[in-house]
Amino acid sequence: MKAVILVGGEGTRLRPLTYSTVKAMVPVLNKPFIEYVVRYLSNHSIGEIILALGYKPDSITDYFGGASQLDAKLVYSVESIPLGTAGAVKNAGQYVNDTFFVINGDIFTDIDLTDMLDFHKNKGAKVTIALTPVDDPTQFGVVETNNQQRVTRFVEKPSWEQVTSNLINAGVYILEGEILERIPQGKHFMFERDVFPQLLAEGEPVFGYATDTYWIDMGTPEKYLQLNRDLLCGKSAQVAFQAGDIRVDKQSSVHPRAELTGPILMDRDCTISKGVQLKGPVVIGSGCNIHDGAIIESSILWRKVGVGEHAVLKDCIVASDNYIENNACIEGTAINALAKRQSQSTQGQV
Numbered sequence: 001m002k003a004v005i006l007v008g009g010e011g012t013r014l015r016p017l018t019y020s021t022v023k024a025m026v027p028v029l030n031k032p033f034i035e036y037v038v039r040y041l042s043n044h045s046i047g048e049i050i051l052a053l054g055y056k057p058d059s060i061t062d063y064f065g066g067a068s069q070l071d072a073k074l075v076y077s078v079e080s081i082p083l084g085t086a087g088a089v090k091n092a093g094q095y096v097n098d099t100f101f102v103i104n105g106d107i108f109t110d111i112d113l114t115d116m117l118d119f120h121k122n123k124g125a126k127v128t129i130a131l132t133p134v135d136d137p138t139q140f141g142v143v144e145t146n147n148q149q150r151v152t153r154f155v156e157k158p159s160w161e162q163v164t165s166n167l168i169n170a171g172v173y174i175l176e177g178e179i180l181e182r183i184p185q186g187k188h189f190m191f192e193r194d195v196f197p198q199l200l201a202e203g204e205p206v207f208g209y210a211t212d213t214y215w216i217d218m219g220t221p222e223k224y225l226q227l228n229r230d231l232l233c234g235k236s237a238q239v240a241f242q243a244g245d246i247r248v249d250k251q252s253s254v255h256p257r258a259e260l261t262g263p264i265l266m267d268r269d270c271t272i273s274k275g276v277q278l279k280g281p282v283v284i285g286s287g288c289n290i291h292d293g294a295i296i297e298s299s300i301l302w303r304k305v306g307v308g309e310h311a312v313l314k315d316c317i318v319a320s321d322n323y324i325e326n327n328a329c330i331e332g333t334a335i336n337a338l339a340k341r342q343s344q345s346t347q348g349q350v
Ligand code: GTP
Pocket: 006, 007, 008, 009, 010, 011, 012, 013, 014, 023, 052, 053, 054, 079, 081, 082, 083, 084, 085, 088, 104, 105, 106, 219
């Protein structure tokens, strides 16, 4: 079985973090996000994974290199211009055939792909779309199904009066190879807008696989922060971490008069000074220095971040190599000063 991961987007919603790091390489619990997606697919017996790349592909190909330690074979399909979700799969058409998976490269989920594939085959579907429930469907493209789980309608951002379902497209699909024939080569084409509605209109069998297992689109600073917190609190079966866990790398030093409340994950070569308070969920990347009396609560620090004396960070994401000044007090912000060289914006609200 093969799968295409869509990782060619610019990740504009995750700015300013994505000014310096492509979305797929943004660290989640100190590992690039894409690694979770690749392992998830490989754990579901997907033997060949095609990475559909576009925006800044090099950091991703360099990370995996030619010889990955994964069970799955990795193949790269690079677009010279953005082709959209369906156009990207068409562009990778030489690598897929028969039945295959497509997954958005910014989704973290525990959806049981093996069960989804059984569902797809039992229904005789040409397309199966994984569906996930949300509290507020008015912000999303809602998918309606009948009692046979056949998709009957797509409704884009319905008003509350129009809401008949709380299920949305989860960005995980199973497609039959013949769907590729409907997608033009080299043209921008989207599954959600240009392929699935047309299939419905022609009466083709499109099914919805609904599941309330863990699912998140980590494409905004708020959701990215939430994903890290959820994983530290044991909400996904893919990460063995519990709410009270404190895991500090042996090569980091924590002053005896620092106060740590889990869950906390800290990578190597960090120094946590006297009087520091870390109030989990907190993730600290390698080489960070947290100075006397600083307080860090419910935040993510990437690599080589410095936090000055008595600074307070709450609900923040701080990208690599940034320094937070003494006594600064910052809440609900994504900080990436490196972005300053490429854009006026250095901060985004979380
Ligand atoms: P935003 O700019 O924040 O919307 O980010 P995005 O375009 O990266 O994400 P979006 O949610 O719009 O797209 C869903 C997934 O499809 C993401 O993993 C993207 O990387 C990917 N994607 C979007 N457009 C393209 C494209 O033109 N080519 C490829 N290969 N992937 C794409």
